[in-house]
Amino acid sequence: MSAEEQTKQRSPLMDLAIVYFKKEGYKVNSENVMLEGNSGVLRHFDLIVQKGRSEQGVWIRDWNRTIGVNVIINLDTASEDVELSTPIMIGEKFSDHAKSYSNRRKISLLTKQKIGSFR
Secondary structure (H helix, E strand, O other), X not given: OOHHHHHHHOXXXXXXXXXXXXXXXXXXXXXXXXXXXXXXOEEEEEEEEEEOOEXXXXXEEEEEEEEOHHHHHHHHHHHHHOOXXXXXXXXXXXXXXXXXXXXXXXXXXXXXXXXXXXX
């Protein structure tokens, strides 16, 4: 698939995220990537971004509802399985349990509002 075709299929939130990461000094290495984890399971990431030597997996969930702790745990598990450091989740809003778990596990939660106001 050409870069032009990928751009046409991207969600507005994905475009917003890419702009945000580039302005924050990240290199966007790849989009919609499947990586095989140490467990043998294929793991999907919406973006792989890099700052310095650290590569991070990003999940983008453009849902009109609160993202719960189970989704954050799944991202954490997937990132750990493919040996990516401190994952990033982008969504509309997050439950208190999701925020608490993320703080303990050093997972970054970014709201659509935060990355949208960055322009």
